[in-house]
Amino acid sequence: MTKKKAANSGVVALSGFEFQRNCALYLLLEEYATFKDQDYFLCIEHHDDFLFCFRTIDSQRIRNIKAYQAKKKTGSLWKIDSNFGEILAKILEVGSDLRNDSIPKCEHYYHETIFISNTELDFFYNPSKEEKKAGKKKEKVVINETNSFVCFEHLPIDIKNKACVYIQSFCDEYDVENHIEGLGDVHFQWIDFQKTANKQREGLLGLMKTNFPHIVDPKAAIDVLLELFRGVETTYNQGNVIELMDASKRVEGEAIKKTMTILDTKQETYDFWREHSPSFVGKVSFPIKVRLKPEEYIASTFELLKDMNNYTYQVIKDYVKTNDYSHYNNFDEMFNEYLKGIKSSHHTNLSDVDILLAILCSFVEFYC
Incomplete structure (x- = not known):
């Protein structure tokens, strides 16, 4: 000492x-x-x-x-x-x-x-x-x-x-x-x-x-x-x-590694959005403001998902992690099923768009 x-x-x-x-x-x-x-x-x-x-x-x-x-x-x-x-x-x-x-x-x-x-x-x-x-x-x-x-x-x-x-x-x-x-x-x-x-x-x-x-x-x-x-x-x-x-x-090195992983996952989510959003963005009701500046909304959602004290976002993340819906034929069906499942199992005041963005970020983290 x-x-x-x-x-x-x-x-x-x-x-x-x-x-x-x-x-x-x-x-x-x-x-x-x-x-x-x-x-x-x-x-x-x-x-x-x-x-x-x-x-x-x-x-x-x-x-x-x-x-x-x-x-x-x-x-x-x-x-x-x-x-x-x-x-x-x-x-x-x-x-x-x-x-x-x-x-x-x-x-x-x-x-x-x-x-x-x-x-x-x-x-x-x-x-x-x-x-x-x-x-x-x-x-x-x-x-x-x-x-x-x-x-x-x-x-x-x-x-x-x-x-x-x-x-x-x-x-x-x-x-x-x-x-x-x-x-x-x-x-x-x-x-x-x-x-x-x-x-x-x-x-x-x-x-x-x-x-x-x-x-x-x-x-x-x-x-x-x-x-x-x-x-x-x-x-x-x-x-x-x-x-x-x-x-x-x-x-801790693990905290640094986790930060770098989040940054990588965020980038993968941007890439996923650019590649696949045309097939689901209209059907799952993403508003124009999200479509015009997706990076802003995705980045904000990642910050909310990082907050371990944010109970609702942790529930969404855990639901996506424990329920693999990737067997659906297209993304709009899959995201809608996640949305229905989360809303039926957990009461939340979040808008559907906020929930869908959290589902999107979590899905890329666990399944892409």
């Missing part, structure tokens, strides 16, 4: 942390193909800016964690100096806190503590005259689009030593423990991500379009996923205590 005065500093200063949230979503979308089949959860403003925590097959223990310290910088490159020494010292503290966190871990648990930025990192070492005489040479490592992921351990020894001096200097000045043994877990990553929040949203939109071309409304998809993140981002660490066992600070 880790108790810190700054446990809620990120939540209090939420308006200044859009980059971290957007960065987390960027990585999720970019790597979703590898994420989707794993048992994982995402934490935001919890130990570090964001964490991806992966469980063992039995879902009982943590297998590994990727902890990200995400920072943007304007005007200059990241260099190893006193400011960066403070950042590294705090990253090392995160690594120690993760290792000491009470959440059950597997025997071969490991974590990576990653400094990630959309600004280049320029690490160099310039020897003094005396050092040059002793055979020391200049060293330089640039982390950018051509060299985007670097382990601390793989840096030249003189650059590593330079970093260690700044880390120790910060720890001495503020009288905090130096967890230097965790440097083997530290990595540096450059991310090809825009500088401003608006441009970052555009980048997320472009990534969604590229990686999920079948989703008809990528902007809505981005909004839905960011809303999931905000739910935990704005949750306070109770009593300033940070524990990975705190489920209120998690976005």
Whole structure:
């Protein structure tokens, strides 16, 4: 259990942390193909800016964690100096806190503590005259689009030593423990991500379009996923205590997967409407306003079906799930039978159109 005065500093200063949230979503979308089949959860403003925590097959223990310290910088490159020494010292503290966190871990648990930025990192070492005489040479490592992921351990020894001096200097000045043994877990990553929040949203939109071309409304998809993140981002660490066992600070991988499935199903419903609506839209009395803007009404219906507290919509969804009427010869007969069955078994104030839209969305989810 880790108790810190700054446990809620990120939540209090939420308006200044859009980059971290957007960065987390960027990585999720970019790597979703590898994420989707794993048992994982995402934490935001919890130990570090964001964490991806992966469980063992039995879902009982943590297998590994990727902890990200995400920072943007304007005007200059990241260099190893006193400011960066403070950042590294705090990253090392995160690594120690993760290792000491009470959440059950597997025997071969490991974590990576990653400094990630959309600004280049320029690490160099310039020897003094005396050092040059002793055979020391200049060293330089640039982390950018051509060299985007670097382990601390793989840096030249003189650059590593330079970093260690700044880390120790910060720890001495503020009288905090130096967890230097965790440097083997530290990595540096450059991310090809825009500088401003608006441009970052555009980048997320472009990534969604590229990686999920079948989703008809990528902007809505981005909004839905960011809303999931905000739910935990704005949750306070109770009593300033940070524990990975705190489920209120998690976005579960299953919730993300379910969201992506809903987005896929929504798209399938749009496709179904476009292909089959001519054969049933007149006979089952869909009004002109629905026919003109079907995506709007379908999207609204999906939101209502997602609400587990909306009893009527859950009844409709369950009825369609447990009654397969796909043996009918045409869709208008099938939808009318669903409509009659639902109205006879459940009293509702919904209009026939609302019920039919709920039937349509549920039918595509379960039978298409």
